[in-house]
Amino acid sequence: MAGFDGFRFPGRQSGDEKTTRGGRWFRVLLAVLVTAAVVVPLTAAARPGIPAPAPARLAPLTAATLDETYAANRANAAEASRMAAAHGDDHRAAADRALAAPSRKLLTFDGxxxxxxxxxxxxxxxxDRVAVLIPGSDTSLDTYGRFRAGAAALHERLxxxxxxxxxxxxxxxxxxTTPGTVSTTVVTPGRADEAAPELRELIHELHTVTGSGSRIALLCHSYGTVVCGRAAPRLDVDxxxxxxxxGTGVDSAAGLHTRARVWAARGADDWVADVPHVSADLFGTTVGFGTDPLSPSFGARVFAAGDGGHSDYFSPGSVxxxxxxxxxxxxxxxxxxx
Incomplete structure (x- = not known):
């Protein structure tokens, strides 16, 4: 849900107001779902595909094969850029070309x-300390720059x-494949269920590269917290x-079944505070993600995030x-x- 950035809920409400209005917002949520179910498949079908090569064939990832992996993925990104340019998609071509720069270190690439x-x-x-950033909705190669900027800011701070x-x-x-901002997938766990095995594999590979003594922190944003919630029970992270x-799809930090310390934060101007933290079965699937991780009943370690909004957690100089x-x-x- 890192998308939704253009959508704004009304100003802050008291706890009682949020409780009484929760049902109304849930009905609004369902209306968005119905609209998205009709509109999104039509608009998505009209968008032509962007040609790109299949991902590079790589040796198993180890510390010894890192440079080879980086080089192969940069070459693949360069080829993807050429194909996108020939297809007439200059924006994607530029994004791929940036990823192909000699300074970039790509563990994976698929254009x-x-x-x-x-x-x-x-x-x-x-x-011996690794941070892994997990993005939310509307993050793709076309919007990758804003996601990358947050990772770069954290690395500079560290x-x-x-x-x-x-x-x-x-x-x-x-x-x-992150969900779209206005789509049925953004309020259901399907994309998170698909992502969880891939995230588990990444963490396993990181431990292979860095050794058993390394400590890993997952920093999960918006819909990315749903992904982390789904993957948590089998992740070797700290x-x-x-x-x-x-919400994460579970009622409490204990429900994540992880040995890791579980933290939660929300900026004072983050509209997610006004999203009803509910979950319900609808047409055979679960809609919504349940308990607010900041609530005392969830049991996370709540920390300060300052006055920022939904996209400001990795802003340089921020709390x-x-x-x-x-x-x-x-x-x-x-x-x-x-």
């Missing part, structure tokens, strides 16, 4: 459709905090941070970015609380 990419910031082979010989790395994981979450860096570094006693 087909909405596209997927996994990019590394820092020296992954020697990292490096500044730990010094030039920092043993930290940040991984920006666009490893699943921290899971839920940012601007619409939320500072706290996320502390979580990644294991400086849990220094995390400031809301």
């Amino acid at each position: 087909r459709g909405d596209g997927r990419a996994t990019e590394v910031f820092g020296d992954l082979a020697h990292a 490096t500044r905090r730990t010094g030039a010989n920092s043993r930290t790395a940040v991984v920006a994981w666009l490893g699943y 921290d899971i941070a839920l940012l601007g979450s619409p 939320s970015l500072a706290n996320l860096a502390r979580i990644v570094l294991g400086e849990t006693t220094e995390v400031t609380h809301a």
